[in-house]
Amino acid sequence: MNQCQVTFLPHNRTIEVSEGDSLIRAALQAGVHINASCGGEGVCGKCRILLEEGMVTEGVSERLSQEDLENGYRLACLSRISEDVTIRVPVESAIDRSVFDKRVTPRRTARIKQMDFESLKEQGLFIPPVEKVYLELPSPDAQNNMPDVTRLIEYLKLQADEHKLELTLPVIRKLPAILREHDFKVTVTLVRQVRDDGKTQITIARARTGRTHGFETFQIT
Ligand code: FES
Known part of the structure; x- marks a missing residue:
């Protein structure tokens, strides 16, 4: 079976995998985190990656719009490696969504005032x-x-x-x-x-x- 090189950006990490391997498994092997809330079922749409060089097979889902596909987005969990490829992991796919949703709690401060009880x-x-x-x-x-x-x-x-x-x-x-x-x-x-x-x-x-x-x-x- 042919071996293919997969390079992950912005990590700049390259790994060699067998042709036909799942892209998300390759990421796992390379130690690159990609969100996969649905466990790789192609349902959540959180494992979006961007093809920078080369092509993968499959990786298409209704979670991606036509414009996304034309711009080179694919779902990592559905993508199969067929050649040397360089992919970029967008920040929203690398960081847990909850981090974005987290509201910054306004800082509360208390002012302590010295009271003049005699007065x-x-x-x-x-x-x-x-x-x-x-x-x-x-x-x-x-x-x-x-x-x-x-x-x-x-x-x-x-x-x-x-x-x-x-x-x-x-x-x-x-x-x-x-x-x-x-x-x-x-x-x-x-x-x-x-x-x-x-x-x-x-x-x-x-x-x-x-x-x-x-x-x-x-x-x-
Ligand atoms: S992991 Fe959920 S769509 Fe890919």
């Missing part, structure tokens, strides 16, 4: 769910001898504009001792719970220094 709070646009407030309460004397709980709540109302406050029973019990132990300088933690009554719960911390930072705190629950 938002001042504008009334942000209420922190938990907040520590340093207090220097007035000590009780003959003119000011209200109970400690009232003293704390009234002071928060007047000085920190905090309303609807409540203290848990353990805090109420320990409040007098803590206030006196720390000369009425304490840090309270306001816990703004998401509840129907919208009340803010107060816990209290010892004050070790005169600043809000550097406190060793504990919560009374």
Whole structure:
């Protein structure tokens, strides 16, 4: 049986095959990829190749228009090699169609903006769910001898504009001792719970220094 040389472009790869061999098998042997979605049945029309030099037999299908045939297109799976031939594998036959169909996903970016919570709070646009407030309460004397709980709540109302406050029973019990132990300088933690009554719960911390930072705190629950 005669041997024929088949050259594949743009790979520029040449292989020798027997006359009558299938062109798509020759491509396979040469390591040249040609799409063959239908498995070489001549149905999908995805194995189109272009004859640059020489001729093949068969290779004609209704998947190719008359113009395609006149321009030298054939289906590789149906083509038989009958002489030395140079064929070009068009890019659409070499690359999986899905690559063309793939839509480029628009790139999404997120911008992170540093929020100035202090300023938002001042504008009334942000209420922190938990907040520590340093207090220097007035000590009780003959003119000011209200109970400690009232003293704390009234002071928060007047000085920190905090309303609807409540203290848990353990805090109420320990409040007098803590206030006196720390000369009425304490840090309270306001816990703004998401509840129907919208009340803010107060816990209290010892004050070790005169600043809000550097406190060793504990919560009374
Ligand atoms: S592989 Fe489908 S038509 Fe050739």
